[in-house]
Amino acid sequence: MQSVIHASQRIVVKVGSSLVTNDGKGLDHAALSRWASEIADLTRRGKQVVLVSSGAIAEGLQRLGWATRPKAVHELQAAAAVGQMGLVQAYETAFRAEGLKTAQVLLTHEDLADRTRYLNARSTLITLLKLNVVPIINENDTVATSEIRFGDNDTLGALVTNLIEADALIILTDQQGLYTADPRKHADAEFVHEAQAGDPRLEDMAGGAGSSVGTGGMITKIIAAKRAARSGAATVIACGREANVLSRLADGEAIGTQLIAADTPLLARKQWLADHLQLAGRLVLDEGAAHAVVHKGTSLLPIGVVAVEGEFLRGEALACVDPQGHEVARGLVNYSSDETRLIMRHATREIESILGYMGEPELIHRDNMVSV
Ligand SMILES: Nc1ncnc2c1ncn2[C@@H]1O[C@H](COP(=O)(O)OP(=O)(O)O)[C@@H](O)[C@H]1O
Numbered sequence: 251m252q253s254v255i256h257a258s259q260r261i262v263v264k265v266g267s268s269l270v271t272n273d274g275k276g277l278d279h280a281a282l283s284r285w286a287s288e289i290a291d292l293t294r295r296g297k298q299v300v301l302v303s304s305g306a307i308a309e310g311l312q313r314l315g316w317a318t319r320p321k322a323v324h325e326l327q328a329a330a331a332v333g334q335m336g337l338v339q340a341y342e343t344a345f346r347a348e349g350l351k352t353a354q355v356l357l358t359h360e361d362l363a364d365r366t367r368y369l370n371a372r373s374t375l376i377t378l379l380k381l382n383v384v385p386i387i388n389e390n391d392t393v394a395t396s397e398i399r400f401g402d403n404d405t406l407g408a409l410v411t412n413l414i415e416a417d418a419l420i421i422l423t424d425q426q427g428l429y430t431a432d433p434r435k436h437a438d439a440e441f442v443h444e445a446q447a448g449d450p451r452l453e454d455m456a457g458g459a460g461s462s463v464g465t466g467g468m469i470t471k472i473i474a475a476k477r478a479a480r481s482g483a484a485t486v487i488a489c490g491r492e493a494n495v496l497s498r499l500a501d502g503e504a505i506g507t508q509l510i511a512a513d514t515p516l517l518a519r520k521q522w523l524a525d526h527l528q529l530a531g532r533l534v535l536d537e538g539a540a541h542a543v544v545h546k547g548t549s550l551l552p553i554g555v556v557a558v559e560g561e562f563l564r565g566e567a568l569a570c571v572d573p574q575g576h577e578v579a580r581g582l583v584n585y586s587s588d589e590t591r592l593i594m595r596h597a598t599r600e601i602e603s604i605l606g607y608m609g610e611p612e613l614i615h616r617d618n619m620v621s622v
């Protein structure tokens with residue numbers, strides 16, 4: 251088995267808090283220098299690399315002399331703001347020693363949920379890569395509140411992978427990769443060398459965070475791989491403490507767990523629809539409409555809707571659920587909630603007589619809808 255990284259041109263590398271801060275003991279400058287030198291090696295091979303780095307909160311706690319992680323969000327945000335300074339300073343120094351420039355990019359979920367800001371973030375990142383600059387990305391913790399957070403940087407790494415249509419996502423952590431159970435708790439857990447991203451059995455193997463500073467654990471990495479696969483990217487989960495891990499992967503050495511993308515990549519706009527929208531309500535579809543949307547890829551017509559939940563405006567994102575309540579699709583609605591309540595269960599030709607005007611014939615057009 252050869253690592254997919256060998257043939258990957260554009261790569262997102264994510265490093266977790268436990269690695270970056272030496273399990274919360276303070277920035278691991280030696281590790282940062284190693285990764286910088288390996289990323290420089292990758293760029294010399296013609297690859298483009300984006301780094302998603304955690305560690306701001308853990309480093310902030312250390313700098314502020316706080317022994318325990320506070321619960322209050324504003325204190326965590328303050329710690330992140332302090333720690334982020336240390337983080338970017340350390341990366342800038344480490345990459346400068348390799349002759350590479352860095353750029354700090356802080357993102358929130360809202361930035362990616364807004365189509366214009368999403369496209370701006372995409373073109374900025376691609377411009378930086380063309381300029382041979384290494385973008386260093388983290389969540390903008392200072393402004394992100396709980397409802398709008400990515401929550402963990404594994405998710406952020408996957409969304410950045412989709413955003414720039416990278417070929418691969420490498421998640422560096424404190425384990426060799428994925429085991430059949432958390433190796434900290436199960437000494438007999440077996441190593442998983444390769445699997446398909448999105449295989450539901452992987453989610454049963456993965457547990458929560460292993461250290462006091464990591465947040466997501468293995469489960470967020472497995473879900474990140476599933477998301478990255480939506481744009482056709484493979485994910486490698488490997489140990490960031492392994493010598494020359496990135497260069498060896500680029501040589502083709504099969505280290506870590508490789509999660510291959512099986513599905514055909516979704517079109518960029520559909521990926522954005524699937525991942526970045528905050529839902530404003532739900533439409534309950536009848537059996538026939540749910541089947542047509544999922545299996546035939548058709549638009550959703552008002553006649554197939556049996557119930558409307560929530561208050562929303564034209565253009566907002568809605569979940570479409572089948573009669574059993576399972577989400578089958580999501581998309582951008584052409585009518586407000588009040589209008590939708592009036593036209594649901596009616597044929598398209600009746601829209602004009604009910605509303606007094608005729609907008610689009612579909613409630614959600616197939617181009618603005620994605621099955622989930
Ligand atoms: N099936 C599994 N295989 C490997 N590690 C697992 C598994 N389930 C849970 N873990 C835990 O996930 C931890 C890595 O996640 P986390 O602590 O969030 O690190 P990071 O800061 O790198 O994101 C490991 O240290 C390990 O204890």
Ligand SMILES: N[C@@H](CCC(=O)OP(=O)(O)O)C(=O)O
Binds near residue numbers: 268308330388391402
């Ligand atoms: N934005 C936060 C990220 C926290 C986080 O997701 O950490 P991890 O699980 O170690 O990747 C920080 O920099 O502290």
